[in-house]
Amino acid sequence: MLYKIALSLIPLVGDITAKKLVSYCGSPEAVFREKKSNLSRIPNIGNVLANSIVHQDVLKKAEKEILFIEKNNIKVLFYTDNEYPHRLNHCIDSPILLYYKGNADLNIKKIISVVGSRNATSYGKEKCEEIIKGLSNQDILIISGLAYGIDACAHKSSLDNGMKTVGILGHGLDKIYPNQNRELAKRMIEKGGLITEFMSKTIPNRENFPKRNRIIAGMSDAVIVVEARKKSGAIITADIANSYNRDVFAVPGRINDALSYGCNNLIKTNRAALLQSADDIKYIMGWDDNIKNNKSIQNKLFVELNPQEKIIVELLKGKSDCGIDWIYLNSKLSMSKVSALLLNLEFKGIVKTLPGKRYKLL
Numbered sequence: 001m002l003y004k005i006a007l008s009l010i011p012l013v014g015d016i017t018a019k020k021l022v023s024y025c026g027s028p029e030a031v032f033r034e035k036k037s038n039l040s041r042i043p044n045i046g047n048v049l050a051n052s053i054v055h056q057d058v059l060k061k062a063e064k065e066i067l068f069i070e071k072n073n074i075k076v077l078f079y080t081d082n083e084y085p086h087r088l089n090h091c092i093d094s095p096i097l098l099y100y101k102g103n104a105d106l107n108i109k110k111i112i113s114v115v116g117s118r119n120a121t122s123y124g125k126e127k128c129e130e131i132i133k134g135l136s137n138q139d140i141l142i143i144s145g146l147a148y149g150i151d152a153c154a155h156k157s158s159l160d161n162g163m164k165t166v167g168i169l170g171h172g173l174d175k176i177y178p179n180q181n182r183e184l185a186k187r188m189i190e191k192g193g194l195i196t197e198f199m200s201k202t203i204p205n206r207e208n209f210p211k212r213n214r215i216i217a218g219m220s221d222a223v224i225v226v227e228a229r230k231k232s233g234a235i236i237t238a239d240i241a242n243s244y245n246r247d248v249f250a251v252p253g254r255i256n257d258a259l260s261y262g263c264n265n266l267i268k269t270n271r272a273a274l275l276q277s278a279d280d281i282k283y284i285m286g287w288d289d290n291i292k293n294n295k296s297i298q299n300k301l302f303v304e305l306n307p308q309e310k311i312i313v314e315l316l317k318g319k320s321d322c323g324i325d326w327i328y329l330n331s332k333l334s335m336s337k338v339s340a341l342l343l344n345l346e347f348k349g350i351v352k353t354l355p356g357k358r359y360k361l362l
Contacts, residue, residue, distance in 0.1 A: 001066060001069075001076055002059065002062050002063065002066060003027070003028035003029040003031070003032060003062075004028045004076065004078045004096075004097055005062040005065050005066065005076065005097065005199070006028070006032065006058045006059050006061070006062040007021070007022070007028045007031060007032075007096065007097075008095075008096055008097045008197075008199075009056075009058035009061055009062060009199070010052060010053055010056050010058055011052050011056065012048070012049055012052045013049065013052065013053065014093075015093055015094060015095050015096050016092060016093060017044075017045070017049070018096045019079065019096060020042065020043075020044070020045075021039075021042065021045075021053070022080075022096075024042050028078075031053065032053075032059075034053075035054075036050045036051065036053075036054045037050075039053055039054070061199075065199050065200060068174065068200045069099070072101065072173065072174075073101065074099050074100065074101050074173055075099070075100040075101070076097060076098075076099060076100075077097065077098040077099075077100055077106075078096065078097050079094065079095070079096045079097070083106065083107075084098065084106075085098075085106040085107060085218075085219045086107050087107075087111070087218060087219055087220070087221070087355055087356070088215065088218045088219055090218075090244070090355060090356030090357075090358075091214065091218040091244050091356075093214060094214070094215070094218055095197035095215065097197065098195050098196070098197055098215075099172075099173055099195070099196050099197070099198075099199070100193055100194070100195050101173055101189055101193055101194050102166065102188070102189050102192055102193015102194060102195075103164075103190075103191075103192070103193060104141055104164045104165075104166050104191075104192045104193045105141070106141075106166070106195075106219070108139070108140075108141045109139070110138060110139060110140040110141070110221060110285075110287065111140065111141045111142075111143060111219060111220045111221050112135065112140055112141070112142055112143070112220055112221065112222055112223075112224060112281070113142075113143040113144065113216045113217065113219065113220035113222070113223045113224065113237070113241075114128065114131075114132070114142060114143070114144050114150065114151070114154035114223075114224045114226065115144060115145065115150065115151065115213075115216060115223060115224070115225055115226075115228075115233070115234040115237045115238075116128065116149060116150025116151070116154075116225060116226035116227045116228055116234050117149050117150055117226075117227040117228055117229065117232065117234065117259050118147050118148040118149040118150075118151075119148075119149055119259070120148075120149035120150045120153060120226070120227055120259075121227065121259060123227075123253070124149070124150060124153075124226050124227035124251070124253075124259065125149075125150070125153045127226055127251050128150055128153045128154055128157060128226045129153065129157045130277070130278075131224065131226075131251075131275070131277065131278050131281070132154060132157040132158055132161060132163070132278075133157065133161050133278075134277055134278025134279065135163075135278045135281065135282075136161035136162060136163055138282070138287055140163065141163075141164050141165070141166060141192070142154055142155070142158040142163055142164070142165040142166075142192075143165070143166050143167075143168060143216055143219055143220055144165070144167060144168070144216065145167065145168050145169075145170075145209075145212060145213070145216060145233075146167035146168070146169060146176075146177075146181055146184070146185060146188075146194070147178070147181075148178060148180075148181075149227075150226045150227060150234075151167075152181055152184060154226075155167060155184055155188055155192075156184060158192070159184075159187055159188070159191055159192075164191050164192040164193075165188055165191070165192040166188070166192045166193045166194070166195055166219075167185065167188055167192075167193075167194050167195070168195050168196070168212050168215045168216050168219075169194055169195065169196040169198070169204075169212065170196070170198070170204050170205075170208035170209040170211070170212040171196065171198055171202050171203055171204040171205075171208060172196060172198050172199055172200040172201055172202040173194060173196055173200060174200040174201060175203075175204075177204040195215065196212075197211070197212075197215065209233055210233070210236055213233055213236050213237040213240055214240050216237055217237050217238075217240040217241035217244055217246060218240075218244055218246075220241070220246060221246065221247065221285065221355055222241075222246055222247035222248065222249060222281065222285060223237060223238055223241040223246055223247070223248050223249070224249045224250075224251070224275060224281070225237075225238050225248065225249070225250045225251065225262065225263050225266060225272060226251045226263070227251070227253065227259045227260060227262075227263065228250075228259070228261075228262030228263055228266075229258055229259060229261060229262050230258075230261045230262055230265065231262075232262055234262060235262045235266070238250070238266055238271065238272060239271070242271055244355070244356075245353075245355060245356060245357055246355055247273070247284065247285065248266065248271060248272040248273065249272055249273050249274075249275035249280065249281060249284075250262075250263040250264075250266040250267050250272035250273070250274065250275060251263055251275050251276075252264055252267060252274055252275075252276075286352055286362075305350075308333065308337070308341055309341055309344065309345055309350075311331050311333070312327060312331060312338070312341050312342065312345060312351070313345070313350065313351075313361065315327055315330055315331060316351065316359065316360060316361045317361065319360070320360060321354050321358045321359060321360040322358060322359055322360070323356070323357060323358050323359075324338065324339070324342070324357045324358070324359065325357075327342070327359065342359055349362060350362060
C-alpha cells in the first residue's frame with residue numbers, strides 16, 4: 001500500500017505514465033527501486049521524468065496517509081486489485097488509485113450515473129426522483145458527485161428507494177463538500193459509499209471536479225443528464241462518457257429554458273438518447289427481461305446469417321464477452337469489416353454492445 005500511494009504522488013507522473021511504469025518495472029515498489037538510467041530508457045519517460053521519479057520525497061507523505069486510512073477505515077483500491085471498478089480499467093486515463101469508504105459492490109452488474117445542474121428546478125428534481133424510482137427494482141448502483149441540486153437529489157432518491165448509491169468526490173475523505181450534504185454522506189456510507197482519487201487534506205479546488213467527472217462517467221454503464229446549461233460539468237461528463245463508449249441519456253426540457261439547453265442539445269446532436277422515463281433506460285440497455293427474452297428468441301429463430309456473420313457468432317459462443325480487438329485478430333477480417341458486422345448483428349438482435357467496445361451474444 002505504501003508504494004501504491006507513493007506512486008500516485010510523484011510529481012509529473014500522471015495515471016497513464018504510472019501504469020506504464022508499473023508495466024515495465026513489474027510493481028509499484030520496483031518503480032522506486034529502479035535506476036534512473038533504466039527508467040529514462042522506458043518509452044516517453046526520458047531524463048526529466050526519470051529524475052522526478054528518483055529524486056522525490058513522497059514515501060513520507062504516503063506513510064502519513066496510511067495512518068489516516070487505518071484510523072478512518074478507508075479502503076485503498078489500486079487499478080490491479082480485484083475490488084477496483086473494472087469498468088474504469090477500460091478507460092485509458094482512469095486513476096491508478098482510489099480511496100473508498102463504504103460497502104457497495106463497485107462491480108455490480110448494473111451501474112448508472114446521474115448528473116445535472118446544481119441549481120436544479122422542481123421539474124428537474126421531480127424527473128430525477130421519478131426515473132430513479134422506476135429503476136428501483138433493477139438492483140442498480142447509482143453514482144453521482146454529491147454536489148447541490150441533481151447530484152444530491154439522485155443520492156437521496158436512491159436511498160429513499162432502498163438503492164445503494166456512491167458519491168465521487170473532488171477532494172479528500174477528511175471533509176465533505178458542500179457541508180450541507182454531510183448528513184446525506186453519512187447515510188451513503190452506510191448504504192453505498194464515497195470515493196475519491198485525492199488523498200486527505202486535498203481541498204475542493206475547481207480543477208479537481210472535471211477530473212472527478214471522468215470517474216463518474218467511467219464507472220457506469222450509462223450516464224443520465226437531468227438539467228444542464230450549455231457549458232457545465234454535466235455536459236463535460238456526458239462528453240467523457242461518449243468518449244468511453246458509454247450510453248448517454250438526457251431528459252428534455254423547454255426550448256427557452258437555460259437549464260434545459262444542455263440536455264436538448266445533447267439530444268439534438270445525437271450525443272444522448274431522449275429520456276422520458278425509466279422504461280427508456282431499461283429498453284435501450286436491454287434490462288427489460290420480457291422485451292429482451294422475446295426479442296432474442298424471435299431473432300434467433302428466424303434470422304439468417306451470412307458466412308462472415310457466422311464467423312463472428314462462432315467466436316462469441318461460450319464466452320461471457322469479447323473485446324473488438326480480440327474478435328478482429330481471431331476472425332482474420334479487416335477491422336472495418338468486423339465493426340460493420342458487429343453493428344449488423346446488433347441490429348438483428350444477436351449481439352449486444354458492452355462498455356469498452358466489448359460484445360456478447362444475446
